[in-house]
Amino acid sequence: MNKVANRVSVGKGIIASLIRGSCTSISPDVFELLKKARDRESFAESASIMDCMIDNVKAAGEAWKPVCQSPGYPVVYVRFGENADLSNIPGDFREELVSATKEGLLRPSIVHPLTRKNPGDNSGVNVPNFEFQFEPGRRDLEIIVSFKGCGAELGNVFKTMTTAELKKDYSGLKKLVLSAVAEAGGKPCPPTGIGVGIGGQMDQAARLSREAISTRNWSDINPDPMLADLEAELLEKINALGLGAAGIGGDTYCLALKIGMASTHTAICPVAINFHCWVARRSGIRILEDGRTEIILGKEV
Amino acid sequence: MSTYNMTVPIKEEDVRKLKTGDIVFLSGRVNTSRDMGHMKIQSMLSNNETLPFEPDGGVIFHAGPVVVKDDGQWKMSVIGPTTSIRMEPYAEMVGSMGVRMIIGKGGMADGSLKAYNQYGQVYLQAPPGCAVILGSYVKKIENVQWFELGMPEALWEFEVENFGPLIVTMDSHMGSRYKDLKEKSYSLINSWYS
Numbered sequence: 438m439n440k441v442a443n444r445v446s447v448g449k450g451i452i453a454s455l456i457r458g459s460c461t462s463i464s465p466d467v468f469e470l471l472k473k474a475r476d477r478e479s480f481a482e483s484a485s486i487m488d489c490m491i492d493n494v495k496a497a498g499e500a501w502k503p504v505c506q507s508p509g510y511p512v513v514y515v516r517f518g519e520n521a522d523l524s525n526i527p528g529d530f531r532e533e534l535v536s537a538t539k540e541g542l543l544r545p546s547i548v549h550p551l552t553r554k555n556p557g558d559n560s561g562v563n564v565p566n567f568e569f570q571f572e573p574g575r576r577d578l579e580i581i582v583s584f585k586g587c588g589a590e591l592g593n594v595f596k597t598m599t600t601a602e603l604k605k606d607y608s609g610l611k612k613l614v615l616s617a618v619a620e621a622g623g624k625p626c627p628p629t630g631i632g633v634g635i636g637g638q639m640d641q642a643a644r645l646s647r648e649a650i651s652t653r654n655w656s657d658i659n660p661d662p663m664l665a666d667l668e669a670e671l672l673e674k675i676n677a678l679g680l681g682a683a684g685i686g687g688d689t690y691c692l693a694l695k696i697g698m699a700s701t702h703t704a705i706c707p708v709a710i711n712f713h714c715w716v717a718r719r720s721g722i723r724i725l726e727d728g729r730t731e732i733i734l735g736k737e738v
Numbered sequence: 739m740s741t742y743n744m745t746v747p748i749k750e751e752d753v754r755k756l757k758t759g760d761i762v763f764l765s766g767r768v769n770t771s772r773d774m775g776h777m778k779i780q781s782m783l784s785n786n787e788t789l790p791f792e793p794d795g796g797v798i799f800h801a802g803p804v805v806v807k808d809d810g811q812w813k814m815s816v817i818g819p820t821t822s823i824r825m826e827p828y829a830e831m832v833g834s835m836g837v838r839m840i841i842g843k844g845g846m847a848d849g850s851l852k853a854y855n856q857y858g859q860v861y862l863q864a865p866p867g868c869a870v871i872l873g874s875y876v877k878k879i880e881n882v883q884w885f886e887l888g889m890p891e892a893l894w895e896f897e898v899e900n901f902g903p904l905i906v907t908m909d910s911h912m913g914s915r916y917k918d919l920k921e922k923s924y925s926l927i928n929s930w931y932s
Contacts, residue, residue, distance in 0.1 A: 555888025
């Protein structure tokens with residue numbers, strides 16, 4: 438095989454499908470967790486809210502309409518190796534976001550940060566947010582599109598903790614996460630997902646927190662046993678606060694808590710807490726060297 | 739806990755009957771307003787200008803819809819609540835305008851609770867992220883103002899029929915579900931960690 442035949446790239450048709458599939462559905466892993474939470478729910482109001490959510494997902498799929506009126510903020514994760522051709526990705530994503538907006542699948546929601554002027558088509562400076570992640574030796578190409586609700590962003594918290602604040606049993610970190618939940622309450626459209634980024638510098642912790650909850654399967658188990666335990670403990674404690682769906686009281690406030698980690702400097706422990714609404718609109722595809730594709734997140738497109 | 743079917747315009751005495759936990763199904767005229775709309779209303783009121791809609795007895799829905807143009811007419815595609823706390827700085831203004839109901843998600847803070855008590859208002863929690871279902875209760879878009887602010891921020895006026903279920907989560911008697919749950923959360927957190 439020559440070098441050119443081994444190159445991997447993503448076509449505009451796939452990009453178009455990923456965008457449209459994402460905003461009209463929620464990823465199946467999250468939908469399953471939502472349905473299980475509904476079955477377990479002992480508070481009538483919270484259960485009725487989740488019934489409405491489940492009906493809404495079905496209605497959106499049948500009517501080919503946006504699940505939620507707000508498309509949130511588009512992020513594109515690209516994981517690639519030396520053989521990837523990414524040259525069309527920025528342009529094609531920008532064009533398809535505008536096209537999907539014109540079709541009524543995405544509300545025009547992107548504005549200038551200071552003037553608040555809305556161009557009306559979801560175009561804008563540095564939109565979408567691309568994360569190009571180079572992994573040496575990788576032979577396939579993974580693309581994940583995520584539309585992350587921005588009411589949820591209002592609950593986000595960042596703190597550069599110190600060793601003393603973190604405490605030996607990490608209770609400082611746990612209290613920070615739980616306090617963020619108490620403050621966020623119903624604002625991030627619970628039942629939520631919560632990403633926690635620990636370590637690195639400020640921007641790394643923030644990116645890890647978003648990536649963890651935006652790109653991981655909400656039912657997976659962290660391969661790091663220590664982090665897996667911490668994820669489970671925090672999830673249990675968050676739900677024990679009793680905030681429930683919509684934050685009006687109930688058994689399930691959080692469907693999944695995912696931690697991303699980077700080593701940090703001995704002087705600091707940056708911690709970012711990132712809320713994700715229940716409307717987990719995201720799709721991911723893996724493109725193999727031979728051109729075959731595999732769905733890694735979301736439904737078949 | 740009671741269920742009410744109510745029609746806009748809403749009377750103060752009817753709002754004062756509502757208590758946290760009650761369910762409301764709403765019919766009649768609803769106006770959307772959010773960040774930019776509230777800011778512009780504030781500026782118009784301070785200049786003694788007339789607002790382009792009737793707030794008295796009305797309902798403000800913290801929301802920005804997806805609308806599509808069909809035969810020159812705006813049609814509702816989907817609509818759902820946005821996070822209300824952003825409009826908290828305008829609590830007193832909205833109360834003094836005679837608005838009786840605020841629909842949104844996530845609740846508001848003490849300034850709003852005080853205004854609800856003083857002016858006779860309630861906060862209604864809509865099911866969040868359920869835009870297709872909620873949009874199906876919108877019968878007709880009557881009007882749009884300030885479209886130059888963008889589709890989400892424009893003031894949309896429309897008719898709804900049996901819009902709900904909306905849960906009363908903040909009432910005119912200083913009751914707030916959000917406040918109660920937040921206090922309960924902190925007492926649990928503080929009991930777990932010293």
